[in-house]
Amino acid sequence: MESHGADTYWHVRKSAGIYGEDFPDQVVGILWDHVVEHQTWFGGAPYIVSGIQLLPFVPAMENYLDKEWVEQDNAVYKRECEQDPECAKGWSWPMCLEQAVLDPVAARECVHSLPGDAFDTGNAAANGNSLTNSLHWTPRAPSEGAHHADPGQAQGSP
Numbered sequence: 248m249e250s251h252g253a254d255t256y257w258h259v260r261k262s263a264g265i266y267g268e269d270f271p272d273q274v275v276g277i278l279w280d281h282v283v284e285h286q287t288w289f290g291g292a293p294y295i296v297s298g299i300q301l302l303p304f305v306p307a308m309e310n311y312l313d314k315e316w317v318e319q320d321n322a323v324y325k326r327e328c329e330q331d332p333e334c335a336k337g338w339s340w341p342m343c344l345e346q347a348v349l350d351p352v353a354a355r356e357c358v359h360s361l362p363g364d365a366f367d368t369g370n371a372a373a374n375g376n377s378l379t380n381s382l383h384w385t386p387r388a389p390s391e392g393a394h395h396a397d398p399g400q401a402q403g404s405p
Contacts, residue, residue, distance in 0.1 A: 297324040337372025
């Protein structure tokens with residue numbers, strides 16, 4: 248139920264019509280009672296918004312990361328991360344793990360290409376993740392055959 252709600256309200260799909268045509272982004276950073284924003288408490292860079300909404304990478308994420316949405320978000324996340332060198336200081340690893348939904352081999356290569364301090368405890372963006380968890384996640388990520396609930400369909404509906 249929680250992954251369905253998060254997918255519905257945090258992963259923006261224009262076809263869902265939840266936030267209207269005026270919200271141009273693919274992911275929500277902060278959701279207030281009457282306002283939706285593309286920023287976070289951790290920073291306003293677009294890659295931080297994508298990164299923070301992907302945490303934590305645990306097995307339950309298999310029900311949360313819909314391939315169609317990941318294709319959209321990962322393209323934007325990667326572009327934004329490549330344009331800002333600050334992203335490599337910690338926010339690039341969630342991009343690698345999200346990529347595993349689309350291409351596990353490329354995701355593993357991405358993880359191996361990360362800076363040596365990507366998972367250091369002094370790196371706030373590491374948020375408790377580790378190289379071990381990242382390598383464990385890449386082949387586990389949802390694949391073509393994985394079932395994902397339709398964000399427009401109520402849980403338990405046919």
